[in-house]
Amino acid sequence: MSSFSRSQIVRKPEARSQGGIVAAQHAEAAEIGAKVLEEGGDALDAAVAVSFAMGVLEPWMSGPAGGGAMMIWRAGEAEPHAVHYGMRSPAGLDPADYPLSGEGRASDLFPWKAVVDDRNIQGATAVAVPGLVDGIGIAHARFGRMPWRELVEPAVALARRGLHVDWYAALMIASATRILAKDPDAAALFLEDGQWPTIAGWTALAEKHLDMSRMADTLSVIAERGHREFYDGEVGEALARDVQAKGGSLSFGDLNAYRAAFQTPRSLAYRGGRLHVTPELTAGPTIADVFSRLAASLTPGAAPGPEAFAAYADACKAAYETRLSEMGDNESPHAPACTTHFSVVDRDGNMVALTQTLLSSFGARVVSPSTGLLLNNGIMWFDPEPGKPNSLAPNRRCLMNVCPVIGEGGGRRFAVGASGGRKIMPAVAQLSSFLLDFGMSLEEAFHHPRIDMSGGPAVIADETLGDETLAALRARHEVATTRRTVFPFAFACPAAVMRDGDGNTGATEIMSPWGDAVAEG
Structure with missing residues (x-):
């Protein structure tokens, strides 16, 4: 039994504006993005500025040495765009360098068989090829209005000030x-x-x-020379040299060869509307599976009740069973949130849903001294045991749990995503259903209690759901109840924006002490 107050009420109102809105896990980053919108930038410009700012303000969650994916909606176009910038294993990686210890399970997010000295989890041997800067860079090259330098400079200033x-x-x-x-x-x-x-x-x-002055120097060079500096220039050389000096296999050649990619999103019809998700190596296919099941099992109504939450639990459980058996993602459902998500809408209706991560909290727990960057531990995404769907191998793309979504229905369009590992997809699915099936506002959706069913033996249910809903869940599943707290998060940490007509709203997780939605001007 927790000792938290049962009478405390937490409210976080949505932001409303005829102009643009940024919803992010850190209010200062959201303010930076809103200022970009105010100065004439569009949603993609704001996303560039927020991405780099978040790497300074929340360096344990994400940063230039990480990866992720985004969904982009351009006003006036019929279809959205997906950008994949996930990490890769280095070409020179040797799986034999990650021998199984023969003793129990890994000590971090994934219940893999343990590797000697946790070489796949922490230290330079856990570092994969980063993708974030190239993903942000190619998106800006196609859609950006403002100069790259002006969008990275706010993060430089933050780093000069220090965390x-x-x-x-x-x-x-x-x-x-x-x-x-x-x-x-x-x-x-x-x-x-x-x-x-x-x-x-x-x-x-x-x-x-x-003191983050070394990171400030690195960001300043990237601002002046462009995004490929991270991969082809002095910054990339220094980063690779530092990783190899600490025993990792990341090379300058790995960075030279890295390319993020635009992809055709996976789109599905739902309740007269549509959902658009990333097509591969993310939780996009899994959330598409969930909604194909909800189309048959969930009946929309005035509010989500016992039948709706039973349908959510059943759909998420079945979808994760498919994911675990076919894709090899075995992250613990109790893993802490260790990712950043933010969503942006501008005054013209352009939207971005962007998720970025180092994987574990503090990534590999290793800093590159030449660049001042905290490094990812993307090698942990791979199963160290040979012969599995996601086994460790050189020059291979990582399977991620990120799940940025663009949804539309009932005359409204929204961009949503979350941080929180395996908890991301169930949260994004429920919030999307609240909006599409029950016509909620963002404020109503974000304050409504949720469940998590992400592959573990039990449904984790917010204890404020009510006795009738909890009974319906217990009739079909093992159930554990908990409260939404500031730390740790029992559920994911989402952020979303929505356009209804020509007006915009934005919201972030109500229990996040840093997160906020900020309107321009």
Whole structure:
């Protein structure tokens, strides 16, 4: 039994505007994106600025050395665009360098068989080829209005200022202190004398910032020279050299060869509307499976009740059974949120739903000293046991749980996604259903309690769903109840924007202490 208050009520109103809106996991990043919109940029321009800003403000969740995917809607076009910039295993990786220890399961997100010294989870040996900067770069090259340099510069300024260590940042760093201490460069960036950084007393107004000047220098070079600097220039050379010096296999050649890609989204008809998702190596195919099941099992009504949540649980369970058996994604359903998602809509109706990640919280827990960047641990996405659907191999694309979605129906269009590992897809599915099946506003949808059914033995249900709904779930599934809390998140952390006519709204997870939706002007 938790000791949290049962009487506390949390409300976070949606943002409303005739202009553009940015909904992000950090309010300051959302403000930066809204300023870009105010200055004449469109949704894609704002997304570039927010992406780089989030890598500074939430460096343990995402950053230039990570990967992800996005969905883009261009006003006046009939079909959206998908961009895939997932990570790859290095071409020189040797699976023999990741021997099974023969003792239990891995210590992080995935219940793989354990590898000696956790070489696939932490340290330079866990680093995969990053894709984020190229994905952002090719999207900007096609759709951006504002100069690249102007969009990266706000992140440079944030890094020059340094990471503000408030109570939430201190809590995140404290949760990883022991493992960060193993890498001298990570310890130098995030810790004080090997301990988590102190913050001012709770009545003090003094601010504390971590020194991120090296990252600022790197971002400044990328701003001036363009996105391929990260892959073909001095930044890429330095990054590869640092990883290899620490024992990893990432090479400058891997970076030279990396290319993000535009893809044709997977689109499906639903309730007279449509859902558009990323087509492969994400949770896009899995959420499409869920909605094909909901089309037959869910009856829309005034509000989602016991039958709706039973349908959500059944559909998610069946879809994940297919995913786990055919695609090899075996992430623990109890994994912590370790990703960033934000959504943008501009005054013309252009939209972006963008998810980016380092994979684990703090990625490989290794910092590149030359670039100041925290590195991903994308190698952990692969099963270290040979002969499986997702077994570790060189020069192979990683399977991700990201799930950015563009949905439309009832005269409205929305962009939604979330962070939270395997919890992402069920959250995005329920929020999309709330909007399409029950006509909710974003504010109503984001405040409504949810469940999580992402491959574990039990449905995790918000205890405020009510006795009748919980009974309906228990009649078909094992059920565990919990509260929505600030930390850790029992459910995913979503962000969404919506266009209804010529007006826009935006919302973020109500329990996120940093997240907010900000309107331009």
